[in-house]
Amino acid sequence: MKMTGARILLECLKREGVDTVFGYPGGTVINLYDELFSFKDIRHILPRHEQAGVHAADGFARATGRVGVAIATSGPGATNTVTGIATAYMDSIPLVVITGQVPTALIGNDAFQEVDIIGITRPCTKHNFLVKDVKDIATIIKKAFYIARTGRPGPVLVDLPKDVQIATAEFEYPESIELRSYKPTVEGHPKQVEKAVSMLLAAKKPVIYVGGGAISGDAAGELTALATRLHIPVTTTLMGLGSFPEDDPLSLKLLGMHGTYFANMAVTNCDLLVAVGARFDDRVTGKIATFAPHAKIIHMDVDPTSIRKNVRVDLPIVGQVKEVLGRMLKSLDESGDKVAAFHAAIEPWLAEIEGWKQKHPMTYKQTSSVIKPQFVIQKLRELSAPDAIVATDVGQHQMWTAQFFGFREPRTLLSSGGLGTMGFGLPAAMGAQAAFPNRQVIAVCGDGGFQMNLQEMATLVQNRLPVKIVILNNNFLGMVRQWQELFFDKRYSQTCMELPIDFIKLAEAFGAKGFQATKSDEVEATIKKAFETPGPVIMEFKIAREEKVLPMVPAGASLNEMVLNA
Amino acid sequence: MRHTITVLVENEFGVLSRVAGLFSGRGFNIDSLSVAPTNDETISRMTIVTRGDDQILEQISKQLNKLVDVIKVIDFTEGEVIEREMALVKVTAEDAARAEVLRIADIFRAKIIDVTPKSFTVEATGTPEKIDAILELLRPLGLKELVRTGPVAIGRGAKALKG
Numbered sequence A: 001m002k003m004t005g006a007r008i009l010l011e012c013l014k015r016e017g018v019d020t021v022f023g024y025p026g027g028t029v030i031n032l033y034d035e036l037f038s039f040k041d042i043r044h045i046l047p048r049h050e051q052a053g054v055h056a057a058d059g060f061a062r063a064t065g066r067v068g069v070a071i072a073t074s075g076p077g078a079t080n081t082v083t084g085i086a087t088a089y090m091d092s093i094p095l096v097v098i099t100g101q102v103p104t105a106l107i108g109n110d111a112f113q114e115v116d117i118i119g120i121t122r123p124c125t126k127h128n129f130l131v132k133d134v135k136d137i138a139t140i141i142k143k144a145f146y147i148a149r150t151g152r153p154g155p156v157l158v159d160l161p162k163d164v165q166i167a168t169a170e171f172e173y174p175e176s177i178e179l180r181s182y183k184p185t186v187e188g189h190p191k192q193v194e195k196a197v198s199m200l201l202a203a204k205k206p207v208i209y210v211g212g213g214a215i216s217g218d219a220a221g222e223l224t225a226l227a228t229r230l231h232i233p234v235t236t237t238l239m240g241l242g243s244f245p246e247d248d249p250l251s252l253k254l255l256g257m258h259g260t261y262f263a264n265m266a267v268t269n270c271d272l273l274v275a276v277g278a279r280f281d282d283r284v285t286g287k288i289a290t291f292a293p294h295a296k297i298i299h300m301d302v303d304p305t306s307i308r309k310n311v312r313v314d315l316p317i318v319g320q321v322k323e324v325l326g327r328m329l330k331s332l333d334e335s336g337d338k339v340a341a342f343h344a345a346i347e348p349w350l351a352e353i354e355g356w357k358q359k360h361p362m363t364y365k366q367t368s369s370v371i372k373p374q375f376v377i378q379k380l381r382e383l384s385a386p387d388a389i390v391a392t393d394v395g396q397h398q399m400w401t402a403q404f405f406g407f408r409e410p411r412t413l414l415s416s417g418g419l420g421t422m423g424f425g426l427p428a429a430m431g432a433q434a435a436f437p438n439r440q441v442i443a444v445c446g447d448g449g450f451q452m453n454l455q456e457m458a459t460l461v462q463n464r465l466p467v468k469i470v471i472l473n474n475n476f477l478g479m480v481r482q483w484q485e486l487f488f489d490k491r492y493s494q495t496c497m498e499l500p501i502d503f504i505k506l507a508e509a510f511g512a513k514g515f516q517a518t519k520s521d522e523v524e525a526t527i528k529k530a531f532e533t534p535g536p537v538i539m540e541f542k543i544a545r546e547e548k549v550l551p552m553v554p555a556g557a558s559l560n561e562m563v564l565n566a
Numbered sequence B: 001m002r003h004t005i006t007v008l009v010e011n012e013f014g015v016l017s018r019v020a021g022l023f024s025g026r027g028f029n030i031d032s033l034s035v036a037p038t039n040d041e042t043i044s045r046m047t048i049v050t051r052g053d054d055q056i057l058e059q060i061s062k063q064l065n066k067l068v069d070v071i072k073v074i075d076f077t078e079g080e081v082i083e084r085e086m087a088l089v090k091v092t093a094e095d096a097a098r099a100e101v102l103r104i105a106d107i108f109r110a111k112i113i114d115v116t117p118k119s120f121t122v123e124a125t126g127t128p129e130k131i132d133a134i135l136e137l138l139r140p141l142g143l144k145e146l147v148r149t150g151p152v153a154i155g156r157g158a159k160a161l162k163g
Helices: A005-015 A027-037 A050-064 A076-080 A082-090 A117-124 A134-149 A162-166 A190-202 A220-230 A261-269 A321-333 A336-345 A347-359 A373-383 A396-404 A425-435 A447-452 A454-462 A478-487 A503-509 A520-532 B015-025 B054-066 B096-107 B128-142
Strands: A002-004 A020-023 A043-045 A068-072 A095-101 A127-130 A155-161 A168-170 A206-210 A234-236 A251-254 A272-276 A296-301 A315-318 A389-392 A441-446 A468-473 A513-517 A537-542 B002-010 B032-037 B043-051 B070-076 B081-092 B111-115 B119-126 B143-148 B152-155
Touching (some): A002 A005, A005 A027, A020 A050, A020 A425, A027 A155, A043 A425, A082 A095, A117 A155, A117 B015, A127 A134, A190 A272, A190 A315, A190 A336, A206 A220, A220 A321, A220 A336, A336 A347, A396 A441, A425 A447, A503 A537, A513 A520, B002 B015, B070 B152, B096 B111, B096 B128
Parallel strands (some): A020 A043, A068 A095, A095 A155, A389 A441
Antiparallel strands (some): B002 B043, B111 B119
């Protein structure tokens, strides 16, 4: 059947199983929106800014594991998507972003709302496409989804000129796609996997270090099975939180710049580090020369470029971590005696770690009146549903959430780890809530990041997305302030927000509800009231203004040089 | 260390900018880059000369392989590869120098492809070292303009790369 390019696009999305898109209309996508008007199989959510639309698609993808879809018009619409795309790229989140483009005849003429979005997004997409012929739409969309979700996932942008949307062609959706130039490795090399098992069983002080790859690769089950079977302690990056239950005694929680004392000590003293879907980011390693100085390193990752990019590796395994861990488990089934001996051999190591846990547990000084942010996070965990999804912004509140919430399930923390995008939290929560209307979704924000995308309150109210928003308000850009306090002689250059905002009235202006707590003993009641109130709610907590995120490894220092009290 | 890398890519719009952008975005060096379609018109072949230690070269190969449009990457090491480069050189050639330019061209089996009363344009082909050598001899005579293609490379032996 002949149909317009715009209609073909929608039919393709439907066949990819897309039921929700986040988009913003404009001149070069008006034909697409006209088709959408009568297309009932896709729910369209209108954010109030294209950046938020992409973050919402990203939150949708992180929470579900499916490909998130966003639409924007050409020019400013397209450039507004860039921060969202770069955020998804750094954290390997599968997205397909569709942008309108000026008609093909005008490309390169500096036409109204023209921008070379293919050029602009080349370094922050996994791949991108400019569609020049209506007959290519179906194949390109098929490729876009395939590339976005396979291998190391990532965002793919499809630029669709207006005339291509208007032109007509026969629609036929390819059943499958094969790209000679793109064949991600799935299975780890069997010999490497065998070596990994024998290295593991020979270790006396092993640690597993898990990144976001275990979550995007759906490997939390295999990881947990391996760690609990062998009694190996597990530490996670920010992106890896939720891949291993933090209430398990083997959990060392977060490592790195704001990681726990015991995680950083364990990594510094281990004799074998097993990296699972992690990329040795500078926020994790600290000073690279002294990172895990006594350890042999096994690195499993689906992306070969991650291996030996930052650190030397003794045993690289390229493959999907789910497959690799699964084979290791199978191999362990045949080495029963060795496993028992291994358990005995690592007893002293587990005792040593227990000593570090006792010496410096994750803690903070509670006060009687002023609200401590860590206390709010702990109360949130206590009072929220077991399957609650938490999205964060970037900064101190993000680290407190990572340190004190206690994540137990994959895909329950949505946070911008790699790019560190302020303004991510609220729209990401919006995307997750759109995917799971019946689950509890909480956006934890600082007062700074919240103001970067607060216009999305309107989207929440309009679409009945009952996100519960926590604002830890210290009236500071807290993380930068913390650095200024510690390293710049308390010269708080441009980090004090000065103007106190009435977030309660702000919530009401959008037709939402707002509650405020100023004292410790109001925290619990405020959270309860917010959770019981239908629809989106802002909870504002006036927190101790100069509270710091600790421990802290100063930038460029070794992991065992933590500031514990400052 | 100097490496010659051959990259087979889909002959598609924007591929060159993806490859060049990868090098600039990750701080890798390009000494030279040449590109043209192959026997299979859907495939283009790039020859890139770059420098770096082993870790950087490993990253360059891996990062190139990661580009969706890249079909194959071969890092040729010394000895296994034949490299050829062409240079077109415009040299001042008056009086006695005219004969000297011709002599040098002859020694290097180069061709004179354009002649004026004041200049010769020389076409030289060979390994990059040979081109360097002829340029060194022509430079004192008055080198007016130079264009080099950068090397193209092919593996030694009967084994061939598709495309």
